[in-house]
Amino acid sequence: MEQKQKIIRTYFRKLGLEPRLADVYLCLFTGGAMSISELARRADMERTQIYRLLDDLKMAALIEVDTHYKRQVLRAAPIENLQLLVTKKEQELAELQADLPNLAAMLEGSALEREATHIQFYQGIDGVKQMLWNETRTNTDTLSILNATIQMNTDQKFFERWALRLNEQNVQHRSLVNDDFLQSQQQGVLRHITNQLENWQARYVSDSLLPIPHSTIIYDNVVAFFDWKDGQIFGIEIHNPAIAAVQRNLFEMLWQQASQIKS
Template sequence: MNNKPSLSGQAADFLHHLGLNSQEIRVFQALSRSGPVSLLELSRLCGINRTTLYRVVEGMKTKSIVEEQVEEYRRKVVVAPPQIIEMLVKKEEERASFLTKNIRPFIDLLTGTAVKSQPGTKVLFYRGSDGIKQQCWNTLQAQKECMGFTYRMFEEIVSRKFALSWRDEWLKKPRYFYELYSDSLLESKKNPQVQPVTYASAFFQERYIPACVFNLNHQIDVYNDVVSIYNWHEGETFGIEIYNHKIADFYKQIFWVLWKMGKKI
């Protein structure tokens, strides 16, 4: 057997990120010290019984981490050569690149259902509090501004911690969030069980529109070419995003008419 030095903690961490579990790392470490050995010898080196070891080695062979050699009618296990490890790393890089490029479509499928419509139009449907969080986070894609018809406090459904994270992300770019407050919002702020987030910044501006002027009974955000509608009341939690320039422009016009009628807070 060879007397090679054992793998460092850094190398073990590398193997972990390559997808090896703790038993597989133990086997790899033993093989890196010993060189080619039989399963019986490897079992003694690792302290893993042969039945379990056989299953572990088969899994490692599937991952191409180890190989099997035949020497004088004896089967031995050996670590894969460096070029194989490099190839595995390249595959991981390609996998990571694919995941990065496709994370957005996957989230759309996971939290919403895309509905085909006219060219240039996309409609997404969301369910549950996680869906509402995703919609809320999507407003961070706003280029210059976002206009909110604010019915109730978001902290009721997305949690204060999430709202704080969203606020901090919003302030990383010079853009404005304009909000029209409803009577229901002002009433919900009195709820002692919900601690509202403070948006003390020139980039957040609010005005109050009384119900006698306009009965604001839904939460709506408008940004870029997107109209995002939220609902988490009366036992239902869902949301809809509409990606359409004309529809977004229509809601923006309504917003600015009401904004001029609103009272500064």
């Protein structure tokens, strides 16, 4: 009985019907015709609650009511009557499907009205991992200014997934790096970290040309800054096309002045 009740409750809920309606219907279905008082007693509900539920069952065509000498007798209608509700749901779903393109077009038209700038703050190693994973959704090449390798500051499993995703998308990468990066890269070699990004170019920037106290990644309309020195691991994403464009221009100027890295 409990399993049957659970199944019927679930089906009623999918149709947008209150689960207690299933309890009342099942009570009538298994107990046969009965009065409202008897139904309230068997269903263990107040009569006022039964009256409200009966109205909903009538609208769903799930009960039949006979009147005998001012006394109402209730019985369960065939469960097949739910087909009316199923058909109604199908019609509503078809209407929703038909209206979706118009809704999408309306929102697309107002997209430019949304706030152009969005700033997101991340904290901890998991937060920085999320920032890096956001990069895998890029629609453009990525530019970065790095003071440490990604491998040294994330676990190997994450780095492999991150690099694989970017490689699968054939993303082109260019990076400006400093002495700290080259040192961490050498440590990675000593730790036998051999997984690499494909399509990656790097040039060296001396501290006299540009000190790099933190790392920066530029992609799409996003500029991401992150740092994990001195025990403070945090990152900031700025979503703004104008800021991203300026950072790209600065990167290109530095790229021309940076040195080739000797292998």
